[in-house]
Amino acid sequence: MIAAVLAGGSGRRFGGDKLLFRIDGRPLALHTIERLKKADSITKVVIVASPENADKLKAFGHVVVDELLVGPIGGVYTALSLGDAFVVAGDMPLLVPEFVDFIVERFKTAKKPACVPRWGNGYLEPLHAAYSSEFREFLEEKIKAGHYAINRAIMESDACYIEIESLPEEWRESFFNVNTRKDLGRIRGTRERVL
Numbered sequence: 001m002i003a004a005v006l007a008g009g010s011g012r013r014f015g016g017d018k019l020l021f022r023i024d025g026r027p028l029a030l031h032t033i034e035r036l037k038k039a040d041s042i043t044k045v046v047i048v049a050s051p052e053n054a055d056k057l058k059a060f061g062h063v064v065v066d067e068l069l070v071g072p073i074g075g076v077y078t079a080l081s082l083g084d085a086f087v088v089a090g091d092m093p094l095l096v097p098e099f100v101d102f103i104v105e106r107f108k109t110a111k112k113p114a115c116v117p118r119w120g121n122g123y124l125e126p127l128h129a130a131y132s133s134e135f136r137e138f139l140e141e142k143i144k145a146g147h148y149a150i151n152r153a154i155m156e157s158d159a160c161y162i163e164i165e166s167l168p169e170e171w172r173e174s175f176f177n178v179n180t181r182k183d184l185g186r187i188r189g190t191r192e193r194v195l
């Protein structure tokens with residue numbers, strides 16, 4: 001299955017280009033991409049970039065341009081033009097490859113428009129989920145109607161959910177994403193250097 005790395009955000013909270021920010025000598029996006037490549041179920045990684053940052057990200061892999069820039073929903077929509085995809089945010093350097101494989105496996109057996117991890121309180125993890133290319137049309141309708149909340153689109157579809165609390169606790173760090181500079185301190189081994 002293809003993995004799509006969403007990389008079209010503005011990094012407003014981080015201040016500056018967070019996906020190119022170096023952690024242990026390598027850009028944040030590359031940490032995410034390398035983790036994804038370790039998943040057996042992932043055959044190819046593509047980067048869904050904004051027109052503005054596409055050139056800069058080319059060095060890390062095949063880039064597809066998101067012309068919509070309406071938030072993650074537009075990134076998923078763009079990714080699905082390539083077929084079914086496992087979609088993650090580019091700012092997830094602690095992805096757990098076994099967890100990715102687990103979700104892809106569920107997705108393949110469930111035959112649903114999407115397979116999305118869900119917390120006990122109902123909170124979804126849509127940027128760490130598998131989507132069917134057939135879901136694209138549904139997303140298009142939502143985008144055209146100006147409804148940009150991907151969680152809502154998922155909940156209105158016949159998605160399959162993966163209950164996070166029933167899975168190994170170590171897998172939860174897979175959801176960790178860098179939003180602020182302070183978050184960098186949470187990446188083991190980098191605390192002293194970056195703070």
Ligand SMILES: Nc1nc2c(ncn2[C@@H]2O[C@H](COP(=O)(O)OP(=O)(O)OP(=O)(O)O)[C@@H](O)[C@H]2O)c(=O)[nH]1
Binds near residue numbers: 007090
């Ligand atoms: N392709 C695409 N990716 C997006 C879009 N919006 C956000 N992303 C990506 O989705 C991931 C999660 O988004 P955020 O954590 O909010 O990142 P961000 O938008 O860069 O940062 P903030 O401006 O601080 O919200 C990041 O990897 C972003 O690059 C979009 O409109 N298109």
Ligand SMILES: [Mg+2]
Binds near residue numbers: 089091177178179
């Ligand atoms: Mg984030």
